[in-house]
Amino acid sequence: MKVDPSASNATSGNDGNEEPKSDDEETKMEKAAGAFENFPISKETITNLRAKGVSYLFPIQTKTFHTVYSGKDVVVQARTGTGKTFCFAIPLVEKLNEDKEPLARGRPPKILVLTPTRELAIQIANEFRAISKKLKICCFYGGTPYQQQVFSIKEGIDVVIGTPGRVRDLIQNYHLNFGVLKHVVLDEVDMMFDMGFAEQVEEILSARYKSDPTENPQTLLFSATCPNWMYNVAKKYMQTEYEKIDLVGHRSQKAAITVEHLAIECTRSQRVHVLGDIIQVYSGRLGKTIVFCDSKLEAHELSTNCALKQSAKPLHGDLQQKEREVILKGFRQGTFQVLIATNVAARGLDIPEVDLVVLYSAPKEADAYVHRSGRTGRAGRTGICISLYDPRESYCLRNVERSTGITFRRVGVPSLLNVAESSSADAIKSLESVPADVVEHFKGYAEELIEKKGALTALAAALAHISGATSIAQRSLLNMEPGFVTVVLQSSVPINTISYAWRSIKEQMGEEIDSQIHRMCMLKDSMGVCFDIRPDTLQSMQEKWTDSRRWQFTVATVLPNIQPSRSDMSGPGNRSFGGRGGRSNDRRNSSFGRRGRGGRGGRGSGGRSSGGGFRRGR
Ligand SMILES: Nc1ncnc2c1ncn2[C@@H]1O[C@H](COP(=O)(O)OP(=O)(O)OP(=O)(O)O)[C@@H](O)[C@H]1O
Numbered sequence: 185m186k187v188d189p190s191a192s193n194a195t196s197g198n199d200g201n202e203e204p205k206s207d208d209e210e211t212k213m214e215k216a217a218g219a220f221e222n223f224p225i226s227k228e229t230i231t232n233l234r235a236k237g238v239s240y241l242f243p244i245q246t247k248t249f250h251t252v253y254s255g256k257d258v259v260v261q262a263r264t265g266t267g268k269t270f271c272f273a274i275p276l277v278e279k280l281n282e283d284k285e286p287l288a289r290g291r292p293p294k295i296l297v298l299t300p301t302r303e304l305a306i307q308i309a310n311e312f313r314a315i316s317k318k319l320k321i322c323c324f325y326g327g328t329p330y331q332q333q334v335f336s337i338k339e340g341i342d343v344v345i346g347t348p349g350r351v352r353d354l355i356q357n358y359h360l361n362f363g364v365l366k367h368v369v370l371d372e373v374d375m376m377f378d379m380g381f382a383e384q385v386e387e388i389l390s391a392r393y394k395s396d397p398t399e400n401p402q403t404l405l406f407s408a409t410c411p412n413w414m415y416n417v418a419k420k421y422m423q424t425e426y427e428k429i430d431l432v433g434h435r436s437q438k439a440a441i442t443v444e445h446l447a448i449e450c451t452r453s454q455r456v457h458v459l460g461d462i463i464q465v466y467s468g469r470l471g472k473t474i475v476f477c478d479s480k481l482e483a484h485e486l487s488t489n490c491a492l493k494q495s496a497k498p499l500h501g502d503l504q505q506k507e508r509e510v511i512l513k514g515f516r517q518g519t520f521q522v523l524i525a526t527n528v529a530a531r532g533l534d535i536p537e538v539d540l541v542v543l544y545s546a547p548k549e550a551d552a553y554v555h556r557s558g559r560t561g562r563a564g565r566t567g568i569c570i571s572l573y574d575p576r577e578s579y580c581l582r583n584v585e586r587s588t589g590i591t592f593r594r595v596g597v598p599s600l601l602n603v604a605e606s607s608s609a610d611a612i613k614s615l616e617s618v619p620a621d622v623v624e625h626f627k628g629y630a631e632e633l634i635e636k637k638g639a640l641t642a643l644a645a646a647l648a649h650i651s652g653a654t655s656i657a658q659r660s661l662l663n664m665e666p667g668f669v670t671v672v673l674q675s676s677v678p679i680n681t682i683s684y685a686w687r688s689i690k691e692q693m694g695e696e697i698d699s700q701i702h703r704m705c706m707l708k709d710s711m712g713v714c715f716d717i718r719p720d721t722l723q724s725m726q727e728k729w730t731d732s733r734r735w736q737f738t739v740a741t742v743l744p745n746i747q748p749s750r751s752d753m754s755g756p757g758n759r760s761f762g763g764r765g766g767r768s769n770d771r772r773n774s775s776f777g778r779r780g781r782g783g784r785g786g787r788g789s790g791g792r793s794s795g796g797g798f799r800r801g802r
Contacts, residue, residue: 264558327505550587
């Protein structure tokens with residue numbers, strides 16, 4: 185094995201010779217190194233690349249081009265979204281373009297690309313088609329009729345991109361011939377060599393690979409995660425002297441550096457209530473989000489859950505292939521905003537505008553986290569990946585941190601204020617996009633409205649309507665359950681136990697209040713308690729309760745600092761709130777709602793603002 189020392193463990197694309205001084209300078213250097221004229225790329229391909237928005241080669245492509253073009257076997261490890269597909273597609277297309285053999289009918293393919301998912305196969309085939317209009321590029325994957333694929337084999341093929349099951353089937357039953365195969369690419373190679381695919385891959389390659397490696401096709405292996413065991417399996421197919429190009433290395437961060445990695449603690453029962461708010465705050469009304477679930481059932485249920493405010497569709501293996509393709513196309517085109525997916529979308533899928541990825545369960549496995557989080561922050565864009573986790577799953581985050589070199593920024597569940605801020609920002613953005621001539625048409629009605637309601641109220645109502653806030657839903661701040669209001673009973677002196685608060689409440693409200701108070705817990709500074717009640721109980725408490733010198737009753741608008749329970753020594757009260765673009769909106773120390781005059785706490789501010797969330801029409 186020959187390892188390129190300059191490439192191994194490198195963290196940027198500038199060959200490690202000259203350190204750039206700034207981001208601008210680094211980009212300039214990358215562009216200079218990746219200029220098309222530095223590579224044997226045909227005019228036709230350059231025209232096609234430019235039409236696709238590619239004006240120079242990305243660092244990983246610059247680094248791998250000559251090696252791939254020279255025919256050497258290579259293993260490439262580079263972070264998600266850095267452009268590995270063109271690392272093989274461009275030089276291999278150029279190699280085939282150089283072939284002067286006529287493109288005869290029935291010609292067998294010269295390039296084979298195997299991928300673990302159908303969606304990835306389709307995507308890679310489209311990348312090949314974008315840069316070569318001349319070659320016959322075929323995409324073979326399961327869940328589709330054989331007829332067209334068999335017809336293509338008879339017609340002649342230059343490049344086959346496919347999933348192992350269908351490709352094997354076509355070899356065995358439909359005369360797909362790999363006799364003259366010159367180049368083999370295993371994309372997401374660690375997955376291709378893993379249990380689910382290893383046997384099929386072995387069967388496919390055994391049709392062409394001989395014991396004498398010099399007779400074998402050029403073998404190119406790519407992934408963002410190349411564990412050590414993978415190299416052992418790979419040896420079987422590689423020339424003895426193969427190159428290893430690694431832009432990740434062992435010491436640096438394995439996940440995309442363009443992604444901000446956040447974690448929000450909330451129990452499983454809370455998640456369904458807060459997911460919509462999380463998406464609103466971190467991705468906005470129109471941003472694209474992928475939510476990863478661990479099961480098809482969960483993906484399906486979540487996509488139909490009305491607590492989700494954005495339009496959502498599921499993507500999982502139980503759907504018909506046609507349906508999978510329609511859903512993915514709709515998501516790419518923006519006909520809906522949230523894709524609720526299982527692992528079928530975890531690897532390779534490239535949808536540049538995805539701003540946010542949410543892992544609905546704590547990440548259990550570091551490499552899987554690298555790929556899932558890598559669905560955002562692609563091709564130099566930034567993105568956010570949020571992992572939801574139960575207090576008992578904190579260890580999962582620590583494992584991922586240790587293995588990938590990332591540090592999760594722990595943030596709290598978004599508050600009503602965060603949601604309102606984000607919704608109105610969206611609404612203002614939509615206002616800005618209305619053409620001036622259309623605005624002109626509405627000015628008369630606006631004048632009437634301003635006269636009737638006043639400018640402020642009229643505009644506020646319009647913003648609320650545009651942002652889809654059709655009602656204010658009350659929600660517990662302690663566990664996010666809808667239909668509850670969180671209140672605080674503040675003591676003027678420290679208390680040792682919550683029973684002291686219970687006694688005082690019962691003295692004023694009567695014994696029957698006992699069953700109407702939920703989840704009572706001590707404030708972190710021991711200066712009182714907070715608990716959940718139903719809105720009707722809040723009303724009767726507000727009517728009966730009288731603040732004393734000792735106790736003051738208020739409605740919480742953000743979660744106060746509370747003492748961690750025994751099961752979790754880092755409760756949600758210790759969290760800060762983050763928002764889109766990573767800004768920190770820590771409101772832990774803000775006051776908990778207005779205190780009513782005349783000794784009655786909470787009246788006026790009442791349940792309206794406590795623990796609420798905007799409920800949107802879908
Ligand atoms: N040189 C380039 N200039 C502009 N865009 C590029 C360039 N190379 C690749 N891209 C774009 O970057 C995006 C990511 O590329 P690609 O899907 O190949 O990444 P990847 O490294 O294979 O990611 P993953 O590991 O997740 O599969 C794609 O949208 C691709 O079109």
